[in-house]
Amino acid sequence: MSLLEIKNLHANIGDKVILRGINLTVNAGEIHAIMGPNGSGKSTLCQVLGGRDGFEVTEGSVQFDGMNLLEMATEDRANAGLLLGFQHPVEIPGVKNIYLLKESLNAQRKARGLGELDTFAFMKQVRELVKSMQMDDAFLHRGVNAGFSGGEKKRNEILQMLLLQPKLALLDETDSGLDIDALKIVSEGINRLRGTDRGIVLVTHYQRLLSYVEPDFVHILYKGQIIKSGDKSLALQLEAEGYEDILKAAS
Amino acid sequence: MSEQHEIEALVSRDYQYGFVTDIEQEIIPPGLNEDVVRLISAKKNEPEFLLQWRLDAYRHWLTMTPPTWAHVHYPPIDYQALSYYAAPKSASEQAEIDANRPKSLDEVDPKLLEMYEKLGIPLHERAALAGVAVDAVFDSVSVTTTFREKLAEVGVIFCSFSEAVHSHPELIKQYLGSVVPPGDNYYAALNSAVFSDGSFVFIPKGVRCPMELSTYFRINALNTGQFERTLIVAEEGAHVSYLEGCTAPQRDENQLHAAVVELVALDDATIKYSTVQNWYPGDEFGKGGIYNFVTKRGDARGNRSKITWTQVEAGSAITWKYPSCILRGDDSVGEFYSVAVSNNYQQVDSGTKMIHLGKRTRSTIVSKSISAGRSQNAYRGLVHIAKGADDARNYTQCDALLIGDRNGAHTFPYIESKNSSAQIEHEATTTKVSDDQIFYLKSRGITEENATNMIVNGFCKEVFNELPMEFAVEAQALLAVSLEGSVG
Ligand SMILES: Nc1ncnc2c1ncn2[C@@H]1O[C@H](COP(=O)(O)OP(=O)(O)OP(=O)(O)O)[C@@H](O)[C@H]1O
Ligand SMILES: [Mg+2]
Numbered sequence: 001m002s003l004l005e006i007k008n009l010h011a012n013i014g015d016k017v018i019l020r021g022i023n024l025t026v027n028a029g030e031i032h033a034i035m036g037p038n039g040s041g042k043s044t045l046c047q048v049l050g051g052r053d054g055f056e057v058t059e060g061s062v063q064f065d066g067m068n069l070l071e072m073a074t075e076d077r078a079n080a081g082l083l084l085g086f087q088h089p090v091e092i093p094g095v096k097n098i099y100l101l102k103e104s105l106n107a108q109r110k111a112r113g114l115g116e117l118d119t120f121a122f123m124k125q126v127r128e129l130v131k132s133m134q135m136d137d138a139f140l141h142r143g144v145n146a147g148f149s150g151g152e153k154k155r156n157e158i159l160q161m162l163l164l165q166p167k168l169a170l171l172d173e174t175d176s177g178l179d180i181d182a183l184k185i186v187s188e189g190i191n192r193l194r195g196t197d198r199g200i201v202l203v204t205h206y207q208r209l210l211s212y213v214e215p216d217f218v219h220i221l222y223k224g225q226i227i228k229s230g231d232k233s234l235a236l237q238l239e240a241e242g243y244e245d246i247l248k249a250a251s
Numbered sequence: 252m253s254e255q256h257e258i259e260a261l262v263s264r265d266y267q268y269g270f271v272t273d274i275e276q277e278i279i280p281p282g283l284n285e286d287v288v289r290l291i292s293a294k295k296n297e298p299e300f301l302l303q304w305r306l307d308a309y310r311h312w313l314t315m316t317p318p319t320w321a322h323v324h325y326p327p328i329d330y331q332a333l334s335y336y337a338a339p340k341s342a343s344e345q346a347e348i349d350a351n352r353p354k355s356l357d358e359v360d361p362k363l364l365e366m367y368e369k370l371g372i373p374l375h376e377r378a379a380l381a382g383v384a385v386d387a388v389f390d391s392v393s394v395t396t397t398f399r400e401k402l403a404e405v406g407v408i409f410c411s412f413s414e415a416v417h418s419h420p421e422l423i424k425q426y427l428g429s430v431v432p433p434g435d436n437y438y439a440a441l442n443s444a445v446f447s448d449g450s451f452v453f454i455p456k457g458v459r460c461p462m463e464l465s466t467y468f469r470i471n472a473l474n475t476g477q478f479e480r481t482l483i484v485a486e487e488g489a490h491v492s493y494l495e496g497c498t499a500p501q502r503d504e505n506q507l508h509a510a511v512v513e514l515v516a517l518d519d520a521t522i523k524y525s526t527v528q529n530w531y532p533g534d535e536f537g538k539g540g541i542y543n544f545v546t547k548r549g550d551a552r553g554n555r556s557k558i559t560w561t562q563v564e565a566g567s568a569i570t571w572k573y574p575s576c577i578l579r580g581d582d583s584v585g586e587f588y589s590v591a592v593s594n595n596y597q598q599v600d601s602g603t604k605m606i607h608l609g610k611r612t613r614s615t616i617v618s619k620s621i622s623a624g625r626s627q628n629a630y631r632g633l634v635h636i637a638k639g640a641d642d643a644r645n646y647t648q649c650d651a652l653l654i655g656d657r658n659g660a661h662t663f664p665y666i667e668s669k670n671s672s673a674q675i676e677h678e679a680t681t682t683k684v685s686d687d688q689i690f691y692l693k694s695r696g697i698t699e700e701n702a703t704n705m706i707v708n709g710f711c712k713e714v715f716n717e718l719p720m721e722f723a724v725e726a727q728a729l730l731a732v733s734l735e736g737s738v739g
């Protein structure tokens with residue numbers, strides 16, 4: 001059984017049609033990269049999969065780990081093992097980062113019938129992860145993303161991902177805004193999640209990330225459809241030639 | 252103007268005078284006239300001085316009109332349609348009431364129990380709150396007796412106001428009305444004329460009250476009615492922490508509540524007064540609900556004395572409430588920490604007055620308002636630094652959190668400084684809980700309700716930190732329940 005199976009997915013915002021028949025299958029153990037020009041619908045796809053209000057799915061279906069994803073509430077999707085890494089993580093001043101980590105881990109443990117992790121074990125685990133992301137402990141006690149730099153926000157997304165250990169991570173441009181060292185740290189984080197029982201979908205504009213996190217498949221999303229799929233060489237080709245020829249061939 | 256007059260003018264400003272009610276046309280009961288005032292006093296067997304005091308207040312009240320400056324709207328109240336004296340129930344009436352009480356928690360409306368559960372109210376209290384015949388559940392009398400014995404050992408007096416009138420008339424005579432004069436404002440005058448009952452606390456010189464005093468332990472606390480009167484006196488070097496209210500939803504057939512609370516702190520004394528208010532706020536369409544028009548004032552009379560008001564206001568259809576401090580003693584300190592949450596059609600106009608008279612007096616104001624639904628939430632504050640208040644300092648922080656976009660938060664901070672050495676700081680912020688924030692938290696597995704609570708609790712942290720531990724936990728739960736369904 002595949003982890004994620006998107007069939008003919010159509011979605012609108014208001015009158016505006018954005019997704020026009022997406023088909024995508026992600027099996028456990030696979031890494032998929034989604035590329036495509038600005039405004040083609042990559043973030044929309046991620047948000048629709050995450051359960052964001054405001055989008056109307058007009059056609060198609062999405063199966064996640066055997067469940068009908070589109071019928072599930074956002075928090076249930078998360079608790080079932082879907083993690084959405086945001087292109088623009090929102091700032092939540094007043095809610096401490098550590099509090100978010102604890103609440104979300106406990107919510108997900110609870111959904112799986114597990115008890116709350118004791119504070120000592122939790123803190124130990126979090127400190128190790130913070131260290132591995134080369135972040136300072138002080139980030140734990142600041143408001144969620146509050147005043148974080150662009151790169152710090154992205155590291156924070158990966159920190160959450162590593163703590164929550166999702167079955168499927170949908171990472172929307174996690175590499176944008178990262179300096180060279182941070183890109184490496186984030187890539188290592190993603191590689192640590194990689195495993196035979198997990199899937200990862202990377203939305204990215206650049207080959208750079210894919211040289212650290214090698215994808216099994218690369219897809220090009222354009223005007224709400226996947227117009228071309230290939231292996232990692234497709235990303236290299238795009239890097240060298242740009243979108244023009246591929247888009248022409250598709251239209 | 253004498254100092255006393257100046258203070259009275261300051262604290263009671265904005266209230267208007269000049270209206271006389273034609274008292275002849277109404278008969279009792281319901282209705283209000285001098286005979287009713289006399290009747291109340293007589294039923295309570297009060298000494299002559301108190302009757303005169305009530306009558307003076309009543310006559311003053313007749314000359315007053317309700318304040319109109321607050322940011323609240325409601326139809327005029329017909330004071331002659333209210334009942335001011337609830338005669339004690341006859342034995343047979345009481346027996347009938349008792350017979351209709353639930354015999355155990357099994358007979359109580361499960362919805363109510365669910366609410367208690369959500370609020371984290373301890374099991375043994377739930378039964379009492381739900382009106383279960385109390386002796387069937389736990390021996391409240393013995394709990395209260397032990398409590399009182401412990402207090403008596405150190406000389407603390409904690410009893411109902413009516414009781415104190417008989418056991419300690421000299422203290423009542425000395426302090427009653429010394430902080431909130433009977434003619435202070437319309438509702439205070441009304442309260443002074445007809446107050447039903449309330450609490451009296453006296454902490455003698457040098458005594459640190461060995462436990463938190465909670466209205467929960469006051470006998471008959473549930474029947475004090477709509478005009479409650481509280482007086483707390485802390486003598487030199489005394490300390491006391493007083494908890495008022497309860498997070499459980501309180502219903503009352505009386506729509507108007509006009510309480511008066513007076514605090515007196517002598518040299519080096521500390522009074523901490525914490526309130527959790529959860530009167531019935533009316534339904535989701537704004538129908539019904541309690542009008543809570545309260546006058547609370549502390550007089551930091553002694554040098555180095557300190558008065559702290561902490562309040563969590565969650566209920567009532569209309570809240571009109573400005574717990575204030577008169578910082579009279581040199582080096583005295585006043586603090587006001589407030590969370591006021593409003594949902595649906597609730598209206599809140601609350602804040603504080605810090606009147607700096609003594610030298611080096613300091614005050615801190617932290618006001619957090621949370622507005623949801625179609626509610627209106629106003630902070631109204633006055634910081635006054637008198638001429639003689641050298642080196643006074645005030646810090647004010649007013650933060651507003653908006654949930655949804657059909658409500659309003661308003662800030663009316665007044666600052667008056669007559670002394671150039673004063674340092675006054677004011678900060679204000681307004682933030683809106685955004686859909687993006689809620690979605691972000693939900694996408695981490697957190698329910699919408701918890702997501703809102705996390706944001707709200709983060710916002711209120713500084714105030715919750717001031718509450719006694721157990722109260723703080725209950726207050727958090729109370730906000731959660733109050734804001735239920737306000738998102739999305
Ligand atoms: N709330 C909205 N209202 C109207 N149009 C929207 C809304 N959100 C997205 N869109 C439109 O949907 C289209 C797809 O946007 P989306 O953010 O999914 O693109 P993207 O592929 O992620 O682009 P980028 O590479 O720039 O991140 C864009 O044309 C965008 O303007
Ligand atoms: Mg995007």
